Amino acid sequence: xxxxxxxxxxxxxxxxxxxxxxxxxxxxxxxxxxxxxxxxxxxxxxxxxxxxxxxxxxxxxxxxxxxxxxxxxxxxxxxxxxxxxxxxxxxxxxxxxxxxxxxxxxxxxxxxxxxxxxxxxxxxxxxxxxxxxxxxxxxxxxxxxxxxxxxxxxxxxxxxxxxxxxxxxxx
Numbered sequence: 768x769x770x771x772x773x774x775x776x777x778x779x780x781x782x783x784x785x786x787x788x789x790x791x792x793x794x795x796x797x798x799x800x801x802x803x804x805x806x807x808x809x810x811x812x813x814x815x816x817x818x819x820x821x822x823x824x825x826x827x828x829x830x831x832x833x834x835x836x837x838x839x840x841x842x843x844x845x846x847x848x849x850x851x852x853x854x855x856x857x858x859x860x861x862x863x864x865x866x867x868x869x870x871x872x873x874x875x876x877x878x879x880x881x882x883x884x885x886x887x888x889x890x891x892x893x894x895x896x897x898x899x900x901x902x903x904x905x906x907x908x909x910x911x912x913x914x915x916x917x918x919x920x921x922x923x924x925x926x927x928x929x930x931x932x933x934x935x936x937x938x
Contacts, residue, residue, distance in 0.1 A: 800859035801906065805935050807854055808909075811872075811883075813916045814849030817841045823920040828913040830889035830896055840918050851911040856935055860906045863938040866890070866898045868912060869931050876925030883929075886914040899938055 813826050814834060824838025834849050836842050856864060872883040890900025890910040900908045912933065 800862070800937070801857075803856060803858040803864060803935050803937065805854055805856055805933065807852065807933075809850050809853035809911075811852035811912060811914070811931075812847055812850045813883075815843040815845040815847060816918070817843065817924075818918045818920065818922050820921040824918050826916045826918065827885075828916070830887055830911045830913045832911070832913075838918075839920060851913050852933070853911050854909060854933065854935075856900065856902065856908045856910065857906055858902050858937070860902060860904055863899055863901050864908075864935050865938045866900065866910060867934040867936070868898070872914070872929050872931040874916075874927040874929035876923065876927045879923040879925060879927070881916060881918060881922065881927055883914045883916050886912060888912050 811828075813828050816826055816836070818824055818841070819839030822839025824836055824840030826840050826842065827835045827837075828849055828851060829835075830851055832849065832851050834842055858864065866888045868886040868888060870884065870886075872886070874881050874883060887896045888898055888910050889896045890908055892901040892903065892908045893899060900910055902908050
């Protein structure tokens with residue numbers, strides 16, 4: 768028995784390592800698809816409003832373009848009127864994409880500022896508020912963006928502006 772074990776050890780040590788090694792041939796691939804494009808068709812504008820000197824408030828602009836106010840904010844129908852930010856997306860047919868919005872946007876007129884928060888998107892393909900959409904059989908979709916503007920009490924009158932980034936990526 769001892770001789771058998773010694774012979775086995777000698778054979779294993781003498782056997783080239785290449786005889787024990789195994790190789791597998793593995794495939795590698797990639798599928799390139801059409802890059803997404805994003806085109807703004809309308810800017811985000813909360814329209815015309817006023818605020819009471821002693822009461823702050825908000826203006827909520829929904830993704831369907833309707834507005835509501837809270838607190839001391841009073842909405843006006845004067846020009847410029849409210850518009851949701853609107854975008855067209857193109858890319859690979861029948862694929863899903865995700866929309867990334869900033870947590871807040873700052874708008875200013877000189878040294879006076881206000882904040883837009885609670886940004887929300889609505890893709891035409893989703894037909895509900897959310898951050899995903901699906902490109903059609905022709906590789907297109909559209910979405911709108913709304914949010915909540917916080918207006919401090921006695922905020923200075925002016926034409927407040929700012930910018931923000933919207934990103935789309937395949938999901």
